[in-house]
Amino acid sequence: MPEPLPIAFVDCETTHLSAEIGEAWEVAVILRENGDPATDTEYVWQFAIDLTAADPEALRIGRFRERRQLAMGGGAAFTGCVPAVPMSRAEAVEAVVSVLRGAVLVGSNPGFDERFFRKLVGPGGAQWHYRPYDVVQLAAAKIGAQQAGPLPWRTHVLSRAVGVEPPTEDVAHTALGDARWARDVHDAATRRQPYEMTVEGRAQHAVGMYVEAAIALEDAERERDRLRQVLHLLRSGLANAQSAAHVVKLAKQAEAAVAQAPGTDGQPSDADALWPSAVLAALDGPSQPVMTGNYHFGRAWAGHAIEDNCPCKKAPCGLVSETSPECTEHGTTKSTRQSHPADACPGPDAPDA
Known part of the structure; x- marks a missing residue:
């Protein structure tokens, strides 16, 4: 099986809804390698931007003026640590390209973010995987398209449908907060089911x-x-x-x-x-207290899944032949729902259901 590609959970805050008019002023990436959540590494940058064509509503939603960390005249800064680390715009762009190289982009409406990423890094700078993945679609696939309802699907509704509470007001519309949200929805939507x-x-x-x-x-x-x-x-x-x-x-x-x-x-x-x-x-019918003596017994009505995970001594049929004092499943206050005499044990060929 081929080694999984890195996953980059991404989000950016912008000065306009259109990448043709505005630009990204804050970029966040959570990079996951080998499909292992333990490798998740967070990166956040802020960039100097031209406010001439900025949409005041876009700046308000992203709380641009309250959260801006760039010093006057600075080209960019790595803001994923305190204090922020000033750097040139070229250095920051090179860092973004390096982190995203070869990665699969995952986010909430990542097509929007990718357009601003491409504008930020310039021609030839987009070296990530060509197909981004939207966590809203992953969540819909998890619960079923019919259950998700008619298009367009609502991010908050589907997020809660897979058990992830959306960010609070003070976290929402920050690049890192929304990238973390995308990561959590992705993980919930792709988690293996027990059935x-x-x-x-x-x-x-x-x-x-x-x-x-x-x-x-x-x-x-x-x-x-x-x-x-x-x-x-x-x-x-x-x-x-x-x-x-x-x-x-x-x-x-x-x-x-x-x-x-x-x-x-x-x-x-x-x-x-x-x-x-x-x-x-x-x-x-009703169960009986756990028995002792020359009997093999089990807690469930069929099979021996409970017995497989307890420390009691087992018979060839998989049921308990002798209880262990360390067992919490086969004490005197517990009950049994199947049994047979030891001399009538069907052995390993006993049916599991």
Whole structure:
């Protein structure tokens, strides 16, 4: 597989919407190499410009007068550090060309930025990849074009759709702030999904989430019932408590009594009203406390994904044959939803679903 090209997340603040009239006065680049976010390096420059044809609204939006760091008569400056480093315009342009050489430009409407970059570096200076990529289109591809709605797509809406909050007012319309935003949207839009982006993949993922939620709910119900028994025993003894030490002793006795109890009273719990009976039947009925002895058992209704990641001793079928005290999944307060006698173990040929 070929080595990935560098990615340059870019933005510039300009004196006009048209590159034929205005020019870039602030340029930001975040360079990523080998596709590794750990290599992200930020660069920011400001350039001296001719304000004769400048659009006052463009200057206001970019807060030109408030954020200008160039000294009077300066050609350019590297403003990615404090204090800014003065440099000639030629030096700054050469630095921009060097950073962008061979990189793929990514931004929010990067075609706009590229036009100003080309004007800045002059003929022959554009040595970056010829096809820039818009993070708005990447976000739309992530959630689906139909979900994104009719054109033109709104940057803020699609940014939030992939989980990225747009910049705050004091950060927006700064070259570096918008370059960081483009980077974050790109990363969110291109992040690998934990499931295939197909109807079947999404359905399997949804079923998995449902099963995990059902397991967590049943475990919570079991723990709630245990605590209720502890509180009941504790209340029974508090009336005759003689000291704080006696209360602690009663609490320990109540905990021990409940730990030795066979389980809940078998009455229907609140959870029974939450799930349709057909669904409960499909999930193989209620679970039982984690068992010990000559049995192989698992937490889920099928497969052994939970067991694959726990420290317990496993049988050839992939289920637990002996619990480990370090395991948080197969304790006495947990539940099991599949099991078979050890002498009837199907071995490694056991079905996973």
